[in-house]
Amino acid sequence: MSATESISVTTTKTKSFLAGGLAVMPLTIAVIPWGILAGSFALEVGLTAVESQAMSAIIFAGSAQLVALGMIKAGIGIGSILITTLLITSRHLLYAMAMRTHISPLPLKWRLGLGFLLTDELFAIANQAHHGDKPIQHQFDRWYALGGGLTFYIGWNIATLLGIVAGQSIDNLGELGLDFAIAATFIALVVPTVKKPSILVCVVVSLTLAVVCAVFAIQAGLLIAAISGMAAGMGYAKFTNEDSKVSAASNSKNDHSDSASSEHAHSVTAHSDTSRSVAAHKDKNV
Amino acid sequence: MTWLIILSMAAVVFVSRHLLLEPKLPIRLSKNTLTFLSYSAPAVLTAILAPIVFVPEGQLAISVHNPYLTCALVATVLAYVTRNTLLTTVLSMGLFFILY
Numbered sequence: 001m002s003a004t005e006s007i008s009v010t011t012t013k014t015k016s017f018l019a020g021g022l023a024v025m026p027l028t029i030a031v032i033p034w035g036i037l038a039g040s041f042a043l044e045v046g047l048t049a050v051e052s053q054a055m056s057a058i059i060f061a062g063s064a065q066l067v068a069l070g071m072i073k074a075g076i077g078i079g080s081i082l083i084t085t086l087l088i089t090s091r092h093l094l095y096a097m098a099m100r101t102h103i104s105p106l107p108l109k110w111r112l113g114l115g116f117l118l119t120d121e122l123f124a125i126a127n128q129a130h131h132g133d134k135p136i137q138h139q140f141d142r143w144y145a146l147g148g149g150l151t152f153y154i155g156w157n158i159a160t161l162l163g164i165v166a167g168q169s170i171d172n173l174g175e176l177g178l179d180f181a182i183a184a185t186f187i188a189l190v191v192p193t194v195k196k197p198s199i200l201v202c203v204v205v206s207l208t209l210a211v212v213c214a215v216f217a218i219q220a221g222l223l224i225a226a227i228s229g230m231a232a233g234m235g236y237a238k239f240t241n242e243d244s245k246v247s248a249a250s251n252s253k254n255d256h257s258d259s260a261s262s263e264h265a266h267s268v269t270a271h272s273d274t275s276r277s278v279a280a281h282k283d284k285n286v
Numbered sequence: 287m288t289w290l291i292i293l294s295m296a297a298v299v300f301v302s303r304h305l306l307l308e309p310k311l312p313i314r315l316s317k318n319t320l321t322f323l324s325y326s327a328p329a330v331l332t333a334i335l336a337p338i339v340f341v342p343e344g345q346l347a348i349s350v351h352n353p354y355l356t357c358a359l360v361a362t363v364l365a366y367v368t369r370n371t372l373l374t375t376v377l378s379m380g381l382f383f384i385l386y
Contacts, residue, residue: 059295114307120327186332199325
């Protein structure tokens with residue numbers, strides 16, 4: 001390889017890396033209040049500053065961290081914390097499954113690195129970048145993914161540090177309403193995934209049970225609500241044989257909004273749903 | 287004890303992310319398992335956000351005076367119409383901090 005070629009390869013890598021960082025920037029900004037909350041709440045629960053930062057640096061999973069902190073505060077044991085963590089993190093199995101075709105042929109250090117950095121946000125940008133007619137099999141760019149993943153990791157940890165510093169000087173940071181950032185982010189992530197009636201059933205069941213459990217202060221509320229929601233969604237899909245008539249269903253059964261029907265049907269056909277694309281990836285692998 | 291929790295949680299999270307990226311592992315999740323998992327993200331994320339929105343002070347608060355609820359409704363509409371994560375998050379949080 002000549003010197004100019006090697007320079008141009010390096011430039012391409014840098015460009016991809018920076019493009020990935022840029023793509024994840026909006027989500028990184030949106031996660032700042034949430035990171036501040038993770039840092040300050042950890043202090044409030046009784047962790048030291050180092051432990052608080054270590055949660056973000058080593059675990060790197062916002063929702064699992066915040067839920068675990070709430071459980072530590074309530075005096076719940078490590079076994080329950082780990083089971084809850086397993087449930088919250090189980091969606092990553094699916095993300096990994098979907099990205100398996102791209103990442104599994106890479107060298108170990110890439111697999112470990114991208115595996116560690118695989119979050120909702122990285123998964124979102126890695127797929128957005130290659131949407132359209134050609135799904136993610138094509139032109140998966142490891143440097144793009146690394147740039148996105150690392151940027152998000154650094155942003156999350158800086159936000160946590162801010163929360164730790166602020167939490168030491170400002171009391172009751174938790175009462176500033178920072179937790180709404182979690183709700184807003186999750187709403188923005190969940191709503192676009194509701195592409196078929198069974199997912200709506202899943203969300204409604206999960207929401208209702210989570211609220212009921214919260215009102216009655218039932219500690220295992222998250223587990224009960226999430227597993228019931230998943231089972232209800234899957235049950236509904238099986239019962240109505242949804243997958244075989246998904247486009248018809250989205251036209252006729254979509255009664256929660258008039259203007260949405262056409263867009264809804266469009267989105268079903270335009271983006272294949274996660275389970276299908278995963279199934280497709282799986283077939284390719286075997 | 288805190289460190290044990292942190293490290294074991296980190297292990298659980300990392301394994302869930304990395305396991306299926308391993309080429310040597312002949313893992314084949316059944317179709318049913320994959321279908322079940324496809325509902326995991328909406329179910330888990332909803333189960334985390336719902337109590338924040340509906341039960342902000344430990345009591346059910348379905349009222350226009352609950353800024354969590356009103357702003358969550360705004361966020362839902364924004365997300366539905368725009369399908370834009372950043373716009374939804376920033377606008378609804380901006381509104382929230384005005385109302386809160």
